[in-house]
Amino acid sequence: MLSRTAADLYWMSRYMERAENLARMLDVSYSLSLMPQDGRDGLDELAMPLLITGTMEDYRARHGELDAKRMLHFFALDESNVASLYNCMAAARSNAHAVRGRITSDMWENLNAFWLEMRDIAAQGLDRYGISRFCEWVKQCSHLFRGATVGTLMRSDAYRFIRLGTFVERADNTLRLLDARYELLGEDSDDPNDASARAYYQWSALLRALSAFEAFAEIYRGSPRAGKVAELLLLNPEVPRSLRACLTELQQILASLTGDNGRPAQRLAAELEAGLRYTSIDEVLETGMHAWIAEHIERVNQLGHAIQQSYLEVA
Known part of the structure; x- marks a missing residue:
């Protein structure tokens, strides 16, 4: 193509x-x-x-x-x-x-x-x-x-490039929305009884914005909290708009494209997907939510640039 x-x-x-x-x-x-x-x-x-x-x-x-x-x-x-x-x-x-x-x-x-x-x-x-x-x-x-x-x-390269665009954009959006809400609300209180109504509606609104409210209710008990919401939206492979789900799709699509030009993008996608597969939410929180998300926004942008350079730039 x-x-x-x-x-x-x-x-x-x-x-x-x-x-x-x-x-x-x-x-x-x-x-x-x-x-x-x-x-x-x-x-x-x-x-x-x-x-x-x-x-x-x-x-x-x-x-x-x-x-x-x-x-x-x-x-x-x-x-x-x-x-x-x-x-x-x-x-x-x-x-x-x-x-x-x-x-x-x-x-x-x-x-x-x-x-x-x-x-x-x-x-x-x-x-x-x-x-x-x-x-x-x-x-x-x-x-x-x-x-x-x-x-x-038809499931040709045209379909694959359309899907690449979808998941690069979706991964970036999920990260930015989660980061904005986390910066606004900060860490949860250590007191489980101190979940304010404002925090509940903010986290619930974020989940609804990403069509993940029902998934959260099915997997977790209780009110949405920062750690649980982040775990769902960053690391759960079964939630369609989660970061991991997006990167799994990107890794698989890039691996299916023929030719050697795409190796840098394929390698970066595989590294990102593997990193998420073996990351726990405790590691994310230990690093610091904002710092972890900022790093991955940059890495998703790097993946977008790698795709651009590998496949989309006119020689």
Whole structure:
């Protein structure tokens, strides 16, 4: 497969996954901002997506003080914000258009319809649609596109590069969301009776944002706590959005690609997957949650760069 084609497929998938992840992030922050804030302003919670995506300075340069309505528009539908949901969808559609001959008609029609409706929503504004309904719609459209991909695309290299994009983006998102919540809440109290309502709803919201609340309830007893939530989202191979599940998929996909060019990416993915397989949550906590996550965000980024250099750069 030509590097340019592989790159378009890979980035189409990354932007689609990013749009879904941003919608999950925005939805949980908006929901938490409506709850009592223990004397803090709900704008602090709404600012979380700006901090996670590194767009706070860009927002302040154009809009000044934090304002709920402006922040929601900036993050969701602002054409001038490169990290907005609107621009993620525009980029995904542009990449898909470039490789229409390598994806199925079901995939193209789904994504194109998604983009046309996104433009209509942008013209109407979020006030008429509602932020929660909008985020749910983005997630549903992403699910439909993924279902069309899995259900209709031949298991060729095109499929493999699409899946690579999905899991690189998903791994990065899981790490960043967990890190942001941990930085906000810190370590759990040693007193098991001291689990505050705020901590319970924060950790529960994170689990719901990553579609892992039911998995947590099935595996663990009691309220969500930092160590248990981290163990589930970092090390459990059976949770689809966990870091380990993503890296297992990446290792297997890269191993299935033929040729010698990909050896650096294959080796790095295998090292990361093996490291997680033999890591316990006690080791993570001993290192320090933030430090451990920061290291793995960097390593996932290194893997993304290795994939880019091995397969996607035009010679």
